[in-house]
Amino acid sequence: MNKTYYGKLIFELSTPGCIGYSLPENKWCKHKLTDLPEHLLRAEDTILPEVDELSVVRHYTNMSNNNFGVDTGFYPLGSCTMKYNPKINEEMAALPGFVALHPHQPVATSQGALALYYNVQKSLSEIAGLHEFTLNPFAGAHGELTGLMVIRRYHEKRGDVKRTKIIVPDSAHGTNPASAAVCGLQIVEVKSTPDGTVDVEDLKPLLGDDIAGMMMTNPNTLGIFEKKIPEIARLVHECGGLMYYDGANLNPMLGVCRPGDMGFDVMHINLHKTFSTPHGGGGPGSGPVGVRKGLEEYLPNPQVKLKQDGTYALEYNPESLGAVSAFLGNYGVVIRAYAYLLTLGKENVPLAGKLSVLNANYIKECLKGYYKLPIDGLCKHEFVFDGLREEYGGDHHDAGHVTTLDVAKRLLDYGFHAPTIYFPLLFHEAMMIEPTETESKKTLDEFIEVMKKIAIEARDQREMLKTAPHDTPVRRLDDVKAVKEPKFTYKTL
Amino acid sequence: MKTENGKLTRRFPFSHFRFHIVKPMKYFPHTANDLQEMLKVVGVGSLEELYSEIPEELIFNKELNLPSAMSEIEVRRVIGQLAQENKPLVSFAGAGVYDHYTPSVVPYIASRSEFSTSYTPYQAEISQGTLQYIFEYQTMMADLTGMDISNASMYDGSTATAEAMMMCVAAAKKRNKVLISETFNPAVMRVVETYAKYHGVDLVKVGAKDGVTDMQALHALLEGDDVAGVLVAQPNYYGIIEDFSGLAEKCHAHKALLAINTMASALGVLKSPGEWGADIACGEAQSLGIPTCYGGPYIGYLCTTNALIRKMPGRLVGATTDVDGKRCFVLTMQAREQHIRREKATSNICTAQGFMCLYVASYLALMGKKGLHEVNEISYGGAHELKERLLGIEGFAEAYLGQPFLNEFTLRYSGNIDALQGYLCQKGFIAGVKAEGKADEMIFAVTEQRSAEEMDRFLCAIAEGVKESINQ
Structure with a gap:
């Protein structure tokens, strides 16, 4: 990453008369846009810039130099599974045989694309221990929404319309209650015990004939495995509800413990987390949804099916919940996930999860003398510190104590991305660390050393942390100003 | 899971290393030495023991029913083959998705x-x-x-x-x-x-x-x-x-x-x-x-x-x-x-x-205000040209006479639309999309990517296809 700030906007490079494109001569110029009635045409000029090709290339290249990605350095952003994004995935997704396909092409001319989609459906079913998958949802949150629609559709088909509530743990990802609200469900929150897992005694009185289901992620957002999951699933099933698995934390479970075997009925998987597709600065992701047998008809349309004659078809099932995407979701992301699945194979899929757990526990054990570990014991792929230990400037009673934000900002100076901070909401100074399996011991050791160094700085040179970062393209930003003097376009600058 | 002194209890004795790493893998940077050192720091004897809190009955003890790991050469071969099983077609279809030019x-x-x-x-x-x-x-x-x-x-x-x-x-x-x-x-x-x-x-x-x-x-x-x-x-x-x-x-x-x-x-x-x-x-x-x-x-x-x-x-x-x-x-x-x-x-x-x-x-940075206009101008010209010429072919008629359009239009077709589309597919074209909810309407689109020569060939193919579908 280049520490010199570039900072220009494309509009500032515009020179009237410059062009950055070439198009063939218009051979159909006897028909002109001006033939259209004037009141249907745009009157206002556009703000689009006029820039030559090289200037455009330099502009975005310079911008990229002020950006930090997994390819730049260690990115221990908890809950986001920032594993390495293999380059073969990109090469496969760029094959003209996929990129040039039009979604309205007759299925006879897109059998290879459908076969790939079908193979990924089947592979995910095996990994999840569920019966069938759709790959249509565009992202994790979209998968949650789709999965909840499956649950509502299931109750609707049974004529059980009073089930309008969904149980969500207080430690859940924010998308869980938000997706439930979009899906027209009321949220009932279940509390966590001091050890960070679902409080079964708090759950019991919530269960009744108005409960559509329960959403959980396992391991949960603290990185702790919910050991009571068989009992929880049994209780929810006994009251007539379905169990939803938020697959954001699936990575450590790969090949070791399957959501279907834990008692879940519906789940989503984030291909951009567990299956190595790039996060792209926030999308495009992909949020496939899987269901146990008996629920497959309710999956969204169109559904990809293998026919008796060995060909693939797109089907519109009238029992389906409806459509959640115009076509087959973020197909290009699915290609990348398939390349990853083939590369890992059955031998390495389970190893990915195990190594991610080893990496997380290793960092935790090495740093717990410096940072507060609210819940000790084995974690899975991630864990949460509650800020610095008191002896390292983290004492809450001290008004000027060093916060998690300060630590996060100082990490940027040392060339690391910060962990997820202030989530989950169960702790004041949450710092959620997820290293993933693709990081070497050497990288982890470097990170650990820097984290220790920061703890010592927090004790001895507090001001240094309070004013961090010092060595980044820009320094701490004024978030309040961004809200108070809102400027969302170049015109308003 | 924890004993009184805070140490983890172990389901497996330390001597029981079960690394299961048969072959090094390019995305997993851990050496056997790294693994031993790290497991020791964590206080477990094996990777499996990292999961010792999970109830035994939930552990998946079988091999996943997935293909075996492939080398990059094999991945290229398998996915390349699937890509080849698709037939990219010259598109005169739109219906929400348009084959516009992407600058390199x-x-x-x-x-x-x-x-x-x-x-x-x-x-x-x-x-x-x-x-x-x-x-x-x-x-x-x-x-x-x-x-x-x-x-x-x-x-x-x-x-x-x-x-x-x-x-x-x-x-x-x-x-x-x-x-x-x-x-x-x-x-x-x-x-x-x-x-x-x-x-x-x-x-x-x-x-x-x-x-x-x-x-x-x-x-x-x-x-x-x-x-x-x-x-x-x-x-x-x-x-x-x-x-x-x-x-x-x-x-x-x-x-x-x-x-x-x-x-x-x-x-x-x-x-x-x-x-x-x-x-x-x-x-x-x-x-x-x-x-x-x-x-x-x-x-x-x-x-x-x-x-x-x-x-x-x-x-x-x-x-x-x-x-x-x-x-x-x-x-x-x-x-x-x-x-x-x-x-x-x-x-x-x-x-x-x-x-x-x-x-x-x-x-948009590359196309700028002029380029975006030009793309629309060419698409407009091409769509109006195509419509005019299609109306000269037997079986096609106006569906919405006099309605203004940009790059896309709908015509009525009196023959069998599926048969015509099938024929055009063989010739390497996606013809217009069959309008949903209408038995006899097709939607065509033209973009700046289409050449005059492609349009000529497309119209020839349609004229032949119309004959075929009428003869059927």
């Missing part, structure tokens, strides 16, 4: 992994690249739609339209009814209907007359004074440019919001949603340089007025300054979003298609 610079820039391997720019100090291109994207989309603000993208045009519907209901508070024109693309309509059903929105369809929204029927429905919003499409499913004169005034008189879904490329030349007086502009931006890629990834856009900013779903990037006074960019107005507001958020959406914002921003 666009995927080249997008391949920079500083952009693609980053995530949501939470740490603004090391994410100015992402934040800047999103800010540029927001500026371009707000300007093209004629609105005040744009969010940092939606998944696609269909979900952007569904979010626009939910925004109308959220803004209206006590109204729950949204009107949608039947001239919407059915693929978008199905998604909006699904969201409406589960979100509890009373979605009412407004019929079509001569291929356009029946304005009289729409006005009558507004008279009930219970409508939260109105959704219309431009150009509509049939390619027709609808006339929304007076519609915004009518909606506003009845306290309903107007949302116009426009095919993004057309925003460069057609009257913008802002110029029509809309409150929300939404739609699919695939037409701005994004390959057709079998339906995705694309990018939805959602723009609105300053008045509705707090009802807007999705991320927003704003300008601010750092402690040294440098102008820079940051995610802002997050109090609307799921990670803060949970079930009270404006939507469940997180960052949607961040990377595709880069596609759109770099495409």
Whole structure:
């Protein structure tokens, strides 16, 4: 990453008369846009810039130099599974045989694309221990929404319309209650015990004939495995509800413990987390949804099916919940996930999860003398510190104590991305660390050393942390100003 | 799981190393030595023991039924074979997805992994690249739609339209009814209907007359004074440019919001949603340089007025300054979003298609105001040429006589559409899309990618195909 700030906007490079494109001569110029009635045409000029090709290339290249990605350095952003994004995935997704396909092409001319989609459906079913998958949802949150629609559709088909509530743990990802609200469900929150897992005694009185289901992620957002999951699933099933698995934390479970075997009925998987597709600065992701047998008809349309004659078809099932995407979701992301699945194979899929757990526990054990570990014991792929230990400037009673934000900002100076901070909401100074399996011991050791160094700085040179970062393209930003003097376009600058 | 002295109990004795690493793997950098040292620090004897708290009956003790690991050469072979089993066709089809030109610079820039391997720019100090291109994207989309603000993208045009519907209901508070024109693309309509059903929105369809929204029927429905919003499409499913004169005034008189879904490329030349007086502009931006890629990834856009900013779903990037006074960019107005507001958020959406914002921003940076105009001019010319010549072929007739169109149009065909399409496929073309809900209508589109020679060949093939399908 280049520490010199570039900072220009494309509009500032515009020179009237410059062009950055070439198009063939218009051979159909006897028909002109001006033939259209004037009141249907745009009157206002556009703000689009006029820039030559090289200037455009330099502009975005310079911008990229002020950006930090997994390819730049260690990115221990908890809950986001920032594993390495293999380059073969990109090469496969760029094959003209996929990129040039039009979604309205007759299925006879897109059998290879459908076969790939079908193979990924089947592979995910095996990994999840569920019966069938759709790959249509565009992202994790979209998968949650789709999965909840499956649950509502299931109750609707049974004529059980009073089930309008969904149980969500207080430690859940924010998308869980938000997706439930979009899906027209009321949220009932279940509390966590001091050890960070679902409080079964708090759950019991919530269960009744108005409960559509329960959403959980396992391991949960603290990185702790919910050991009571068989009992929880049994209780929810006994009251007539379905169990939803938020697959954001699936990575450590790969090949070791399957959501279907834990008692879940519906789940989503984030291909951009567990299956190595790039996060792209926030999308495009992909949020496939899987269901146990008996629920497959309710999956969204169109559904990809293998026919008796060995060909693939797109089907519109009238029992389906409806459509959640115009076509087959973020197909290009699915290609990348398939390349990853083939590369890992059955031998390495389970190893990915195990190594991610080893990496997380290793960092935790090495740093717990410096940072507060609210819940000790084995974690899975991630864990949460509650800020610095008191002896390292983290004492809450001290008004000027060093916060998690300060630590996060100082990490940027040392060339690391910060962990997820202030989530989950169960702790004041949450710092959620997820290293993933693709990081070497050497990288982890470097990170650990820097984290220790920061703890010592927090004790001895507090001001240094309070004013961090010092060595980044820009320094701490004024978030309040961004809200108070809102400027969302170049015109308003 | 823990003993009194805080040490982990072990299900397996230390001597029981079970690494299961038969072969080194390129994405796993751990050496056998690393593993031993790390396990020792953690205080377990094997990788399996890291899972010792999980009840035995939940452990999956079998081998996964998946293919064996493949080398890169094998992956190329297997996926390359699947790619070859598809037949890319010369496209005269649109219906929401257009084969526009992608400048070579666009995927080249997008391949920079500083952009693609980053995530949501939470740490603004090391994410100015992402934040800047999103800010540029927001500026371009707000300007093209004629609105005040744009969010940092939606998944696609269909979900952007569904979010626009939910925004109308959220803004209206006590109204729950949204009107949608039947001239919407059915693929978008199905998604909006699904969201409406589960979100509890009373979605009412407004019929079509001569291929356009029946304005009289729409006005009558507004008279009930219970409508939260109105959704219309431009150009509509049939390619027709609808006339929304007076519609915004009518909606506003009845306290309903107007949302116009426009095919993004057309925003460069057609009257913008802002110029029509809309409150929300939404739609699919695939037409701005994004390959057709079998339906995705694309990018939805959602723009609105300053008045509705707090009802807007999705991320927003704003300008601010750092402690040294440098102008820079940051995610802002997050109090609307799921990670803060949970079930009270404006939507469940997180960052949607961040990377595709880069596609759109770099495409529009290259094309500029002239290029976007030229793309539309050529597509317009090509579509009008194609329509004229198709009407000269037996079996084709006007479906919506006299209705203005841009790059796409609908004709009636008296023969067997499926047979004709099958024939054209063999000849290497996707003919027009068969209009859903109509037995005898086909929708054709032309873009600047089509050459005069391709159009000649296409018309020849159609003339032959018509003969064949009539002889059948």
